[in-house]
Amino acid sequence: MFSLKKLLTTLSAAALVSTAPVAAIAQDQPGAGVSMIMAQPTWDTGWFQTEIFKQMFEELGYSINAPLTLDNPAFYQSVGYGDVTLWVDGWFPIHNTYTHAFEGSAEIIGPVVSGGALEGYLVDAASAEEFGITSLDDFKRDDVKAAFDRDGDGRADLVACPPGWGCELTIEHHFEAYDLDSHINPIKAGYASAMADAVAAYETGSPILFYTWTPNWTVNELIPGEDVVWIEVPEVSLPDDMADLVDAATRSGVEGCVNDPCMLGFPANTIDAVANTAFLDENPAVRALLEAVEIPITDVYAQNAAMNDGDDDIEAQAAQWIADNRAQVDGWLETARAAAQ
Template sequence: MPPASVGRHSSQRRESNKSNTEERIMKRLKSISLKALALVFAGSLAFTAQAQEKPGEGVSVQPAVATWTSAIPVSWVYAELLTELGYDVQDPISLQNPVAYLAMSEGDVDYWPNGWFPLHNPQLPDNWEDNGTIFDPLCKGCGIQGYLVNKEAVEKYDIEGIMDIVNNEEIRNAFDHDNDGKAELYGCPPGWGCHEGINAMIDKFDLGDRIDHVDAGYSANFTEAMSQIEQGNPTLYMTWGPSAWILKLVPGEDVMWVNAPGIVESENEKASGITGAVTDPIEMGFVAADIQVAANNNFLEENPAAAELFRQAEVPLKWISQVDGKMSEQDLDDDEVRPLAAEWIDENREMVDKWLKAAREAAK
């Protein structure tokens, strides 16, 4: 009997030990499963957070950039912002305006932030409305061209426009620096669009016997105009912005934009809100342009974060002109301009983060 009894108890103990072991294993497996689930859940949350932070992750973007120097800093601002959204932004391709719009329309280029409208309207391809979008201005009224007179002369002779100079012999003589009976207009060299524009104005309004278009190299022309102004001589010259030139002689402080007769009907439209203008609105003689982002529609549909960024971001005229000046004075290349864009973004982080937040929200 005792052996049989011992055997029974031993069997019971084995069954009990087996049960306890299985229970421990199940608890351990359950614990491991919970930890695994927690890790998966945490990883999922981290992935979701990363996706929300960088909605452009894995997307390659090809921008274009215009051929004038002040387009470059604007281009790098957008490249930096898109990079913060996770996009893989390729180096911008430098293109002439009509080629850039055609490339965007055909999907070879995704966007460029260098549209000047309405000046560029005639350069859009026929199928643009189906394939491309132009966003609200990133710099409203910043693409300006026109004529300026030193502020002292404006006030002394009560000048509002070029016609006040050429139609009054006394005033015209004050602007005549070489005593040939004509007022000097320090303009643009042959081959430039503004050279043709100035000559077209002179021809259209029969001003050839009263205005001398000085058409040397622009840097030399501007230097001469600035020298005349420093000597206190009434001076008329042509310039544009964004550019380094409007920082060397600042409209509203050193010089004033003056009215000029337009060359064609569309250019007779007056511009409002121009800093340093003698009148508001003012007839610039050239169309004042808004600087705007243009982009391919397929790219925008597939990338709502980028589309919202294009709606939100703005770049100030003064900063563009300052960087343009540095590029000229220090002979900076593209790689040296990009850090300046990153620096501007960091200096305006609170504003920039609002743009990026809106872009990330649009991607959800």
């Protein structure tokens, strides 16, 4: 005999069975069915944290292809338009010059790498001692220029920043402010190859002058205070959009600097995420994860050194880092899942 009550009871039980796994998946993977487009910078020292975040986002269910490698201007314009979802390689305040491209449509969340980030100029320690080099101003001296002139143009060679990098603008400002154009030749070729050439020159006993930042493999290969020293600028002078950050360009306790406090000439930065606001509003789990995670800068140093030694399997390195920090990662993921409920 047909029983409507029995049928409804059976259907209700079936519904509970069929929807329970769906609800569990939705709770565990709030990003299921959602695609993200991540970007990474042209400097490979930032790719480690990019891959760590990519793998964590994938644990939340988001679908992500290989990150797009973009120059700064292209990324900041793209994230503003929503063509790219995010990257975790914003350097602020040195990237302040790009904020006009995404104001109102993307936002800065950070820091994603804890411990701060330095920038500045370094000289091999032996030459600094031999020639008494403590400042960029010393490169106006004929004997110093001759020692550091490897291409014969009468100017000291400096490994600088490729076009499109935020540091390129600050270095150009320094050259104008300190009247260095006729004294120093900025090498703007690919940074990794130019630094590899500088390291090779150092190993043969040749003087070297280079710009770098931290975290970076250079400070593992050429250790400040042992192999090289940070030198100072004649006075702190910054581009107009960073003029209010003058005090942050002098830092105390910089290991391997010729003076303490050290007048680096670049404001100390934080490494932050920059993400499209509309996407964040639709995906609170992503916002929550970006806000929760901080990767120790020493871990990035270690990976950069391994990469420079030839271990370029960044996917495996990130997976190992996640495994080594599983308890903390699980806590971050739970925070993200809770935000999505």
